[in-house]
Amino acid sequence: MSKKKFSVNGTFKDSVNTVKFLTERKQFIDSAPAVLPTRTDDFGVNKVAKSLHPKEQKLVISRIEEHADIAKSYYFNSEAPLAYFKAGQYLTFKLEIGNSVVTRSYSIASSPASALNGEYQITVKRIADGFVSDYILDSWKVGDEVTAYAPEGNMTYNPLRDAKSIVAIAGGSGITPFLSLARAIEQGDEDCTLTLLYGCRTSGEILFKTELDSLSEKNEKINVIYVLSHSDEEGYEKGFVGADIIKKYAPDGNYSIFICGPGGMYKFLEAELPKLDKERKYIRFEVFSSGKKTEDPKEYSITVINRGEETVIKASSSETVLCAFERAGIVVPARCHTGECGFCRSKLVSGKVYIPEGEDKRRIADMQFNFIHPCCCYPESDLVIRIN
């Protein structure tokens, strides 16, 4: 009599294997020693992950450098290793100002290599009536400890995504991420060329000029051009950084554009960039919003719903909703302050807000269900907002 062969496969085989696996797993658990396992914090890989992505970093101000009356650079070190970053990223600081808990982000000016050597640098520029910048510039001193989150931000050079040549357009203190990039190129940590178009009102407002000139002179991958809008001086371009100046210094058209500066500069470029006929994927930007509108301010109220509790606070049409929260001491998670990260996402239950053109970076579903990013919304009526 011939024997028949059966092969077992498919769902039946899976079921058999699962039963076998469950039995083995039970035996394994039963045979485990009755002692606490080693803390996973002690595993090397977890230590590395923690130092790369710390929840918070305690930083100590090691020195302060004044840039005339315009700005100050703050240098930080820490007892713990500093989280690494890519040139172009920012640090978000958590600050307690009076009864308010606020967060503000500042691009890192130092090179990534300096973080490995235990130092970060940021530069803070004074802006008229700046709620946070005034506080930092007037009160931070050497030896103070401040709290910052891990570095974040997407305006970084990625060889898989970006062209090998970067045309960077900086306005005012928006120079800092590109100073970091230039330093990284000089130190051999980034392999791209950088044409830096730095717009300022006058030559007196240019930050880091000596270092930028020196980097440009000694490294052929770096070219720095200064563009002055309010003065006509020899050796400088005159006007605003627009399509003509970009074409003049990057004639071959094969480049990615990175932009960092005030909202006004971005608005000007919005009309200029289409003249370059560039695909949107080659344009990346970080817009600093001062959190202010210049029109006549109107007073409104915001009813804030936080875990079922309601608080009514005052708000001005000239300041962002996030600013109103911060002034009232209401803590909302926030990082970028440019509408990008989504940390401050909240539900607009009722009322009307104004979102400046180009600053609405919400997901389509969030728009449909009335979620807003308070960091770039201005009240246009009394509001009711749920923050969690």
Ligand code: FES
């Ligand atoms: S803080 Fe990033 S979206 Fe509001």
